[in-house]
Amino acid sequence: MTITFSIEQLAEVAQQILDQNPNKVILFNGDMGVGKTTLIKQLCKTLGVNDATSSPTFSLVNEYQTDNNQTVYHFDFYRLNKETEALDMGVDDYLYSGNWCFIEWSEKIANLIPQQHTEIIIELLPNGERLLELK
Template sequence: MEIQFVIDQLEEVAQKIISANPNKVILFHGEMGVGKTTLIKQLCKVLGVKSATSSPTFSLVNEYEATNNQLVYHFDFYRLNQETEALDMGIDDYLYSGNWCFIEWAEKIPNLIPEAHSTISISILDDGKRSLTLN
């Protein structure tokens, strides 16, 4: 799926992503400031998360409860130095839990990503719109 959008259309974009039935482990790729965290916040909202969401840059993972007692995990591995740090925090338990796992900076843990995952790539176009690809 490929979408071009402006930030005001994020709710619609998030609904399209969830409706596309992606794998529950989703890797987010894009330059810093492109809107990965903002999109993840909107995905959480679409999934029924009522609590405030924020970037887990320092904690590495935030956990949210969505509707139907579903759990959503949001990872930010930007500050990770080695894959072993992710193993030490129990990343396997999260990734194979069957819950939603949204992962920013997944390139820091390439050997730990489950085979069954989806990828969202976001870039900013010259006109300021975002281009999103879901694979």
């Protein structure tokens, strides 16, 4: 699935992504500042997370509960230096939990990603819109 969208269409885009029944481990790839965290926040809201969401840049992972008791984990591995740091925090337990796992900077843990995952690639277009590819 490929979508071109503006930030104002983010809620519709999040619903379209979820309507595709993606794997619960989703990798978000794109340049810094392209809107990965913003999209993840909207996906959390669409799933029914009512708490405030933020980037886990310093904590590496944030945990949220949806209004129907699903758990959502949001990872940001930008500050990770090596995969063993992710293993030390128990990343395997998260990734194989069956819960939603939204992962930014997944290339930092490339060897730890489950085979069954979905990838979202976001690109900023010259006109300010985003191009999203769901694989």
